[in-house]
Amino acid sequence: xxxxxxxxxxxxxxxxxxxxxxxxxxxxxxxxxxxxxxxxxxxxxxxxxxxxxxxxxxxxxxxxxxxxxxxxxxxxxxxxxxxxxxxxxxxxxxxxxxxxxxxxxxxxxxxxxxxxxxxxxxxxxxxxxxxxxxxxxxxxxxxxxxxxxxxxxxxxxxxxxxxxxxxxxxxxxxxxxxxxxxxxxxxxxxxxxxxxxxxxxxxxxxxxxxxxxxxxxxxxxxxxxxxxxxxxxxxxxxxxxxxxxxxxxxxxxxxxxxxxxxxxxxxxxxxxxxxxxxxxxxxxxxxxxxxxxxxxxxxxxxxxxxxxxxxxxxxxxxxxxxxxxxxxxxxxxxxxxxxxxxxxxxxxxxxxxxxxxxxxxxxxxxxxxxxxxxxxxxxxxxxxxxxxxxxxxxxxxxxxxxxxxxxxxxxxxxxxxxxx
Ligand code: NAI
Ligand code: SF4
Numbered sequence: 001x002x003x004x005x006x007x008x009x010x011x012x013x014x015x016x017x018x019x020x021x022x023x024x025x026x027x028x029x030x031x032x033x034x035x036x037x038x039x040x041x042x043x044x045x046x047x048x049x050x051x052x053x054x055x056x057x058x059x060x061x062x063x064x065x066x067x068x069x070x071x072x073x074x075x076x077x078x079x080x081x082x083x084x085x086x087x088x089x090x091x092x093x094x095x096x097x098x099x100x101x102x103x104x105x106x107x108x109x110x111x112x113x114x115x116x117x118x119x120x121x122x123x124x125x126x127x128x129x130x131x132x133x134x135x136x137x138x139x140x141x142x143x144x145x146x147x148x149x150x151x152x153x154x155x156x157x158x159x160x161x162x163x164x165x166x167x168x169x170x171x172x173x174x175x176x177x178x179x180x181x182x183x184x185x186x187x188x189x190x191x192x193x194x195x196x197x198x199x200x201x202x203x204x205x206x207x208x209x210x211x212x213x214x215x216x217x218x219x220x221x222x223x224x225x226x227x228x229x230x231x232x233x234x235x236x237x238x239x240x241x242x243x244x245x246x247x248x249x250x251x252x253x254x255x256x257x258x259x260x261x262x263x264x265x266x267x268x269x270x271x272x273x274x275x276x277x278x279x280x281x282x283x284x285x286x287x288x289x290x291x292x293x294x295x296x297x298x299x300x301x302x303x304x305x306x307x308x309x310x311x312x313x314x315x316x317x318x319x320x321x322x323x324x325x326x327x328x329x330x331x332x333x334x335x336x337x338x339x340x341x342x343x344x345x346x347x348x349x350x351x352x353x354x355x356x357x358x359x360x361x362x363x364x365x366x367x368x369x370x371x372x373x374x375x376x377x378x379x380x381x382x383x384x385x386x387x388x389x390x391x392x393x394x395x396x397x398x399x400x401x402x403x404x405x406x407x408x409x410x411x412x413x414x415x416x417x418x419x420x
Pocket of ligand 2: 169187339340341342343344345347348384385386387388389390
C-alpha cells in the first residue's frame with residue numbers, strides 16, 4: 001500500500017521545513033485558507049470518515065463540528081502527544097520524523113473550529129521529540145505559518161509545547177487538561193466534554209497526533225480518495241505498533257481493517273524462532289486478549305469490538321508458547337496499579353487486589369476461588385471514574401476466561417509451569 005501517514009518519514013532531514021515544503025508541505029493549509037470556509041473543512045473531514053486514532057475512534061469531523069458550534073472564546077486546540085500506552089510508539093515516529101504534518105493538521109483543525117491558541121501536550125519521556133517540535137514550531141513561525149494574521153489572512157494561531165511528567169493518566173484528555181492548567185493530573189467528569197468545557201473551561205478540541213497527521217492529506221487528495229482506503233465503516237490508513245515475540249517489531253502503516261494474522265505473519269515476519277503463537281493483546285495493555293485461533297479478526301474499531309476486545313491505540317503485543325499468561329497479566333496489572341491516579345476506589349483498590357491475587361497464583365499460592373474473585377473485582381472496576389479503571393482489569397479477566405487451564409495448572413502444580 002502507498003504510504004499516506006508515513007509518506008515523508010524516510011526522507012533525509014524529513015523534520016525540517018524546507019524538506020516538508022519541497023514535497024508539497026503546507027499546500028493543504030494554503031488551499032484551506034484560500035478556498036474553504038471553516039464549515040467546508042468540517043464537511044470534508046466528516047465525509048472522509050476519519051475517526052480518532054488515540055484509541056476511542058470518535059468521529060473527528062463531528063468533534064470539530066461540536067467545537068465550532070460553541071461560541072465561547074477563546075477556544076483552544078490541543079494535540080494529545082502523551083503517548084503512554086505500553087508498547088505504543090506510533091505517534092513518536094510522526095513527532096520525530098514529520099512534525100510539520102502535525103503542525104499543518106493542527107492549523108487546519110484550528111481554522112475549522114475557530115481556535116486561536118494551540119498546545120501540544122508531549123510525553124515527558126520524549127526529549128528528542130520535544131527538541132524537534134520546538135525547532136519545527138520556530139521554523140513555521142519564521143515562514144509565517146504560525147502567529148498573527150497567518151499568510152495575510154485574518155486567521156491567527158500559535159502553538160506552545162507542554163511537557164508531561166511521566167503520568168499515564170495525563171493521556172486521558174480531562175486529566176491532560178487539568179495538568180495543562182498546572183494542577184494535579186486527575187480526570188474530570190464527562191460530560192461536559194472538552195469541546196464545550198475544556199482548558200480553562202473554554203471550548204477545547206483534543207486530538208491525537210496520528211489523527212492530525214491524516215488531516216493535510218485528506219484536504220490535499222479529497223475525502224473520496226481517503227475513504228476508499230481501509231474498511232468502509234472505518235476508513236483510512238492506520239499505524240500499528242507491533243512488539244513482543246515477532247521477528248520484525250516496529251510501526252506498520254496499513255489500511256484500517258488489515259487482518260491481525262497478516263500484520264503478525266506477513267508484515268512483522270511471524271513469531272521469533274518460528275515458535276507457536278500463543279496470544280495477542282491487539283490494542284494495548286487495556287485490551288482483552290485474543291487466542292491464536294482468533295487472529296483472523298480485522299484490525300479496526302467495530303471488528304475488534306465485535307470480537308470482545310478493542311483497537312485502542314493499535315498496539316499489537318504478541319506472546320509465544322514460551323510466555324506465561326499469568327505473568328503477562330500480572331505485568332500489565334502492575335502497570336495499571338502504578339498508574340492509577342487514586343481518585344476513585346474501584347480502580348485504586350481493584351488494581352491492587354488483582355495484582356496481589358495474580359502474584360499469589362504466579363508464585364504457587366493461588367486457589368481456584370481466586371479466579372472467581374478476579375472476575376468479581378473486575379465487575380466492580382467497571383464502575384470506575386474514568387476509562388483507565390474501567391479497562392485496567394481486561395488483561396486479567398480475559399486471560400482468566402480464555403486461558404483458564406493455564407491458571408489452573410499454576411494452582412495445581414503450586415508453581416509457574418514455565419519456571420523449571
Ligand atoms: P471517550 O469515548 O470518552 O472519548 C473519545 C473522544 O470523543 C474524546 O475526545 C471525547 O471528548 C469525545 N467525545 C465522546 N463523546 C462525545 C460527545 N457526546 N460530545 C463531544 N465529544 C465527545 O474515550 P477516552 O476515554 O477519551 O479514550 C479512551 C481510549 O483511549 C481507549 O480506547 C484507549 O485505548 C485509549 N488510550 C490511548 C492511549 C495512548 O497512548 N494512545 C493511552 C491510554 C488510553
Ligand atoms: Fe483515577 Fe483510576 Fe479512578 Fe481514573 S479510574 S479516576 S485513574 S483512580
